Amino acid sequence: MRxxxxxxxxxxxxxxxxxxxxxxxxIIEPILHTENITTPQTFILFAVKQHYIKxxxxxxxxxxxxxxxxxxxxxKMEQAGLIKRERSTEDERIVTLSITEKGDEILNRLKQKMxxxxxxxxxxxxxxxxxxxxxxxxxxxxxxxFIFYCEGIK
Numbered sequence: 001m002r003x004x005x006x007x008x009x010x011x012x013x014x015x016x017x018x019x020x021x022x023x024x025x026x027i028i029e030p031i032l033h034t035e036n037i038t039t040p041q042t043f044i045l046f047a048v049k050q051h052y053i054k055x056x057x058x059x060x061x062x063x064x065x066x067x068x069x070x071x072x073x074x075x076k077m078e079q080a081g082l083i084k085r086e087r088s089t090e091d092e093r094i095v096t097l098s099i100t101e102k103g104d105e106i107l108n109r110l111k112q113k114m115x116x117x118x119x120x121x122x123x124x125x126x127x128x129x130x131x132x133x134x135x136x137x138x139x140x141x142x143x144x145x146f147i148f149y150c151e152g153i154k
Contacts, residue, residue, distance in 0.1 A: 031113045035106050041077055045107055048083060049099045056085075056095045071095075082106065 032042060040063060047053035053062055059070040074097060077083045082103035088094035099107075121129070 027117065031110060034113075035110060037082070037106060040073065041082065042107075042110065044073070044077065044097075045082060045099060045103050048097045049104065049107060054096060056097070059097075077103075 028039065028042075032039060037045075043063070044053065044059060047058070047062060053059055056067065056070050056074060059065070059074060060067055063070065065073075074083060074085055074095070078085050080102075081100055084098045084100055086096050086098070088096060
């Protein structure tokens with residue numbers, strides 16, 4: 001088997017990333033627009049609801065943004081009635097996040113709108129889905145290994 005040139009591989013990856021990002025944007029943005037919510041806000045709502053993000057530090061970590069930006073974003077979300085921020089009584093530096101009823105209702109409506117995509121995916125051949133998942137998992141592993149590689153040469 002002939003090895004693919006790394007430059008060609010990277011060029012294909014960038015093209016795939018660009019097209020995938022644009023296609024996801026075309027699917028998601030109209031849905032988010034109807035709810036007057038941004039993609040990062042949707043991620044925070046979903047992650048808070050799933051208890052994946054519990055505080056401002058979690059927002060910083062998962063979105064790779066600084067404390068000030070995370071705080072500002074969450075403050076705006078609180079003002080919009082999407083989340084609730086509470087300072088810890090034990091350590092005032094810690095601000096815990098919880099989803100409000102309004103935030104939960106928005107997520108439920110978004111889920112209903114995304115169910116069409118789920119229906120479409122249910123029609124895909126199982127082998128096709130497995131191949132995509134396997135390829136994405138392999139790519140994620142490549143990225144993780146590259147990060148470790150880069151951190152090792154600092």
